[in-house]
Amino acid sequence: MLSRTADHLFWMSRYTERAENTARMLDVNYQTSLLPQSAAVAQVGWQGLLSISELLPAYGAQHGEITPQRVMEFMVKDENNPSSIVSCLKAARENARAVRGSLTTEAWETQNQTWLEVNRMLKAGQFERDPGQFFEWVKFRSHLSRGVTVGTMLMDEALHFMRLGTFLERADNTARLVDVKFHAVQSDFFGAATEQDQEYDFYHWSAILRSVSGFEIYRKVYRDVIKPERVADLLILRPDMPRSLHASMNEVLSNLEMVANDQSHETIRRAGKLRADLKWGHIDEILATGLHAFLTQFLDRVNELGARISRDFLIPASA
Amino acid sequence: MQKFDEMYAQLPGTGQTQTQGQSQGQSQFQFQGSDIRAHYQAYAQWLARQPADVMRARREEAEMIFRRVGITFAVYGAKDEDGSGTERLIPFDLIPRIIPAHEWASMEKGLVQRVTALNRFLHDVYHDQDIIKAGIIPAEQILNNAQYRPEMKGVYTPHHVYSHIAGVDIVRAPNAQGQGEYYVLEDNLRVPSGVSYMLEDRKMMMRLFPDLFSSHRVAPVMHYPDLLLETLRASAQPGAPDPTVVVLTPGMYNSAYFEHAFLAQQMGVELVEGQDLFVKDRYVYMRTTRGPKRVDVIYRRVDDDFLDPSVFRPTSTLGCAGLLDAYRAGNVSLCNAIGTGVADDKSIYPYVPKMIEFYLGEKPILNNVPTYMCRNPDDLKYTLANLKDLVVKEVHGAGGYGMLVGPAATKAEIEDFRKAVEANPSGYIAQPTLSLSSCPTFVDSGIAPRHIDLRPFVLSGKEVQMVPGGLTRVALKEGSLVVNSSQGGGTKDTWILEV
Numbered sequence: 001m002l003s004r005t006a007d008h009l010f011w012m013s014r015y016t017e018r019a020e021n022t023a024r025m026l027d028v029n030y031q032t033s034l035l036p037q038s039a040a041v042a043q044v045g046w047q048g049l050l051s052i053s054e055l056l057p058a059y060g061a062q063h064g065e066i067t068p069q070r071v072m073e074f075m076v077k078d079e080n081n082p083s084s085i086v087s088c089l090k091a092a093r094e095n096a097r098a099v100r101g102s103l104t105t106e107a108w109e110t111q112n113q114t115w116l117e118v119n120r121m122l123k124a125g126q127f128e129r130d131p132g133q134f135f136e137w138v139k140f141r142s143h144l145s146r147g148v149t150v151g152t153m154l155m156d157e158a159l160h161f162m163r164l165g166t167f168l169e170r171a172d173n174t175a176r177l178v179d180v181k182f183h184a185v186q187s188d189f190f191g192a193a194t195e196q197d198q199e200y201d202f203y204h205w206s207a208i209l210r211s212v213s214g215f216e217i218y219r220k221v222y223r224d225v226i227k228p229e230r231v232a233d234l235l236i237l238r239p240d241m242p243r244s245l246h247a248s249m250n251e252v253l254s255n256l257e258m259v260a261n262d263q264s265h266e267t268i269r270r271a272g273k274l275r276a277d278l279k280w281g282h283i284d285e286i287l288a289t290g291l292h293a294f295l296t297q298f299l300d301r302v303n304e305l306g307a308r309i310s311r312d313f314l315i316p317a318s319a
Numbered sequence: 320m321q322k323f324d325e326m327y328a329q330l331p332g333t334g335q336t337q338t339q340g341q342s343q344g345q346s347q348f349q350f351q352g353s354d355i356r357a358h359y360q361a362y363a364q365w366l367a368r369q370p371a372d373v374m375r376a377r378r379e380e381a382e383m384i385f386r387r388v389g390i391t392f393a394v395y396g397a398k399d400e401d402g403s404g405t406e407r408l409i410p411f412d413l414i415p416r417i418i419p420a421h422e423w424a425s426m427e428k429g430l431v432q433r434v435t436a437l438n439r440f441l442h443d444v445y446h447d448q449d450i451i452k453a454g455i456i457p458a459e460q461i462l463n464n465a466q467y468r469p470e471m472k473g474v475y476t477p478h479h480v481y482s483h484i485a486g487v488d489i490v491r492a493p494n495a496q497g498q499g500e501y502y503v504l505e506d507n508l509r510v511p512s513g514v515s516y517m518l519e520d521r522k523m524m525m526r527l528f529p530d531l532f533s534s535h536r537v538a539p540v541m542h543y544p545d546l547l548l549e550t551l552r553a554s555a556q557p558g559a560p561d562p563t564v565v566v567l568t569p570g571m572y573n574s575a576y577f578e579h580a581f582l583a584q585q586m587g588v589e590l591v592e593g594q595d596l597f598v599k600d601r602y603v604y605m606r607t608t609r610g611p612k613r614v615d616v617i618y619r620r621v622d623d624d625f626l627d628p629s630v631f632r633p634t635s636t637l638g639c640a641g642l643l644d645a646y647r648a649g650n651v652s653l654c655n656a657i658g659t660g661v662a663d664d665k666s667i668y669p670y671v672p673k674m675i676e677f678y679l680g681e682k683p684i685l686n687n688v689p690t691y692m693c694r695n696p697d698d699l700k701y702t703l704a705n706l707k708d709l710v711v712k713e714v715h716g717a718g719g720y721g722m723l724v725g726p727a728a729t730k731a732e733i734e735d736f737r738k739a740v741e742a743n744p745s746g747y748i749a750q751p752t753l754s755l756s757s758c759p760t761f762v763d764s765g766i767a768p769r770h771i772d773l774r775p776f777v778l779s780g781k782e783v784q785m786v787p788g789g790l791t792r793v794a795l796k797e798g799s800l801v802v803n804s805s806q807g808g809g810t811k812d813t814w815i816l817e818v
Contacts, residue, residue, distance in 0.1 A: 001589070002589055002591060002595050002605060002606065002608075003595070003606045003607060003608055004591075004592065004594065004595050004606070005589070006608050094571075097571055098570075098571045099580075099590075100389065100584070101581070101583045101584035101590045102584075105388075109387055109388060109389075112387060112388075112389045113387050116386060116387065157608060261608060261609045261610065262609075262610065313608045
């Protein structure tokens, strides 16, 4: 297929996935803010959200003080913020429109409809009226977009590049979430000293789990109270947790292998190596060497993979 | 001006075609049955039974679907009221334009004849120039025409076809005896657009009014993409037995982008932009995820000027450097060929009937509109003396721009045009104002007559063929004769009907 077409499909999926993950994080922060909590704790939550997307400086320059309402508006409606939900949905739709002929009618109409709807909803003030419902809607549209793709597209390169975009973006987003949320607990997160801290811990960790639809999964897998190291294990190493780094890299690798070409050997080798580190990794080892260091390195490697995929497939040199 | 309608043999007096009692919502459309033309009888009876509010709801439904499907066109430099976008819908009218099958049969013959002659003409002007030698068209009118491309001299095109896709604009108007006749207004031989609306309008009508299609025998049109693909494949050079066909678009911000994407998808071929192509050793390739792939036939929706920056406009980023070279070497086919504009230019239009006689030895089946060429002193004199009754057109104008509709123009507009024509007579032609036919159209105030034209799409490959009908465009403004979408025109489904 055309390299340019593959590029648009890849980015269409990445932006859709990014919009979903932003909605997930905002939703959890919003739900948490409905619980009694100290101003300082709330502040840490909203600040963390901005730093996940590396947006603290941009937000600060525009708004200064961090307030829940302003952060939400910045992350949902601000068209000047390239990571806001509305910007991501717009970029997804523009990419889809550029290659609408390569999508099935259903897949294209889903993207287009999402864009028309989000404009209508924001104009009608639906986000302000019920943020929770709005975030649900964004997640739902992303599910629909993925489902209609898998359910209607020919299983050829076009689909593989779309899947590649989805899971590369998801690997990145989950890693950032884990990094920031574990960072937020400044003290040693192995066991809390006071009863109050313990309570905070429960809500902190369960919020992270909920943001990746992992709360029920955690209970099912570990049948135990919520412990930070297990949350890390679930989100990083479990191959059966659909939003974990391991599961995402499994998909990245298998889709990359499906589209392999003459020059992609090294890219696939690196993707395989990254996957192997997750497959054979152990949470105790990761925590011993430092979670933050591990995740920083992981993000660098995912980023590098993205660049290599672009070079090998999406914008190859002439001839 | 004489009123002349498609549905009525005799148009009822003013106001009578409007719906009665609009405000009550339940009202129905009233018709006087007796003077409705035969092929409209069944439809008019059906329409009379439809409550006005149901029709209105159908119209809203259609608009919603067109938006969701993204059947939009971009308007250059325009913004929506909220400043967000530039995508507009082309208004779609619920009331079909109906043509009886026997009229279409003769129109189709006329179209095959006309387009065949135009392709013969194009081959001739780039090869032996017999028509100039025979003294039928003055040499300078062809060779000095800005649309004449000397680069095309002697270039071989499969089946000697140049305009593979032609959009011929046809109107119906009364002749001297007051009988309806079809006249060709314009031959669009470069990159005619609009066929996607023909297909989408039909799809929409079948979705909104399925019962109409079981009670009427409407000739189907949905196989157009098949015929198009067949035509494009037949246009490949002999060295490419299983040709790779692509559609070349200027990109998603072009006003006809929807159509480009639609046709590529319907034919199952790649939609490429200039940046996706490159030329190596006089062959054209596209950049794919698995390396370069040869391209054999390019259905290009990019104008000549932008096709090859190494030969034509050097700043163009829409084309591909070296394309003309590859084309001249016979390693790729362009559809349409370069340089077809010399045959659809308004200064050449008056000669088309003579071309038909010259190349085919036949009498023209379709009428030309009588045309005064202002380059001739007598015609110029007549034109200047009768500006208020004539339609004056710029020879190179398109899209309904650069024209004067005398009877509808102000004194000042007429005087401005007079100066322009006097300054450059050969840049203008003039035609009598035809009483273009109108067709009942669903507008805000109810149902009212609006002027229409018809653009059939004629495909020339190994043979000349087309789907029945074409795109009917309608001027939605009351009294307006301009049907172009950039100037408030809409579209209607076109029915070729076995009565």
